[in-house]
Amino acid sequence: NAGVTQTPKFRVLKTGQSMTLLCAQDMNHEYMYWYRQDPGMGLRLIHYSVGEGTTAKGEVPDGYNVSRLKKQNFLLGLESAAPSQTSVYFCASRRQGVTNQPQHFGDGTRLSIL
Amino acid sequence: KQEVTQIPAALSVPEGENLVLNCSFTDSAIYNLQWFRQDPGKGLTSLLLIQSSQREQTSGRLNASLDKSSGRSTLYIAASQPGDSATYLCAVRRADSWGKLQFGAGTQVVVTP
Numbered sequence: 001n002a003g004v005t006q007t008p009k010f011r012v013l014k015t016g017q018s019m020t021l022l023c024a025q026d027m028n029h030e031y032m033y034w035y036r037q038d039p040g041m042g043l044r045l046i047h048y049s050v051g052e053g054t055t056a057k058g059e060v061p062d063g064y065n066v067s068r069l070k071k072q073n074f075l076l077g078l079e080s081a082a083p084s085q086t087s088v089y090f091c092a093s094r095r096q097g098v099t100n101q102p103q104h105f106g107d108g109t110r111l112s113i114l
Numbered sequence: 115k116q117e118v119t120q121i122p123a124a125l126s127v128p129e130g131e132n133l134v135l136n137c138s139f140t141d142s143a144i145y146n147l148q149w150f151r152q153d154p155g156k157g158l159t160s161l162l163l164i165q166s167s168q169r170e171q172t173s174g175r176l177n178a179s180l181d182k183s184s185g186r187s188t189l190y191i192a193a194s195q196p197g198d199s200a201t202y203l204c205a206v207r208r209a210d211s212w213g214k215l216q217f218g219a220g221t222q223v224v225v226t227p
Contacts, residue, residue, distance in 0.1 A: 105157035
């Protein structure tokens with residue numbers, strides 16, 4: 001009963017390096033989301049996807065790119081990491097078409113940019 | 115732009131006391147409101163979801179109320195236990211938002227034995 005799985009759980013990068021965060025869900029959910037959580041600011045939406053092959057910008061998309069090539073996976077990329085991107089990143093998924101379904105969250109990826 | 119505020123940022127109570135957590139939002143055009151629990155180093159777990167047409171929702175010791183017109187929701191946890199120690203977040207969903215959520219910063223709760 002995996003639910004939403006995020007890989008990796010921890011990562012330290014140097015400024016300018018690139019990396020990809022992977023989110024995988026096994027619930028056949030159509031909608032997927034990437035959030036970042038910073039101290040005192042709650043979660044903010046980076047990008048989201050309403051289906052395979054579609055993505056859209058959220059509240060704080062700058063510096064990030066995403067792809068949804070398969071329904072179960074949602075990738076978040078940092079092309080050139082900056083210290084301001086040090087944060088905890090959460091992925092979530094949700095079923096389409098069912099009223100008032102909650103979002104299901106992964107355990108997060110803790111990313112530090114030096 | 116929707117803003118979601120949770121006050122206080124932190125709260126400490128002795129075991130057995132009732133907990134009252136507050137959430138306010140500036141735009142009343144919401145589809146629903148959710149309360150989440152977050153344990154240290156973990157993701158978010160959905161506790162209660164209140165539809166915009168509802169006034170309250172209950173699950174066990176938890177009760178959440180919603181007053182959409184005044185932009186407020188309250189989460190009540192009865193007879194608190196040390197295991198209730200966690201951060202509690204509220205989030206609102208707009209009707210046109212593809213399920214996107216706007217979160218408050220959370221209230222960190224410590225229940226002392």
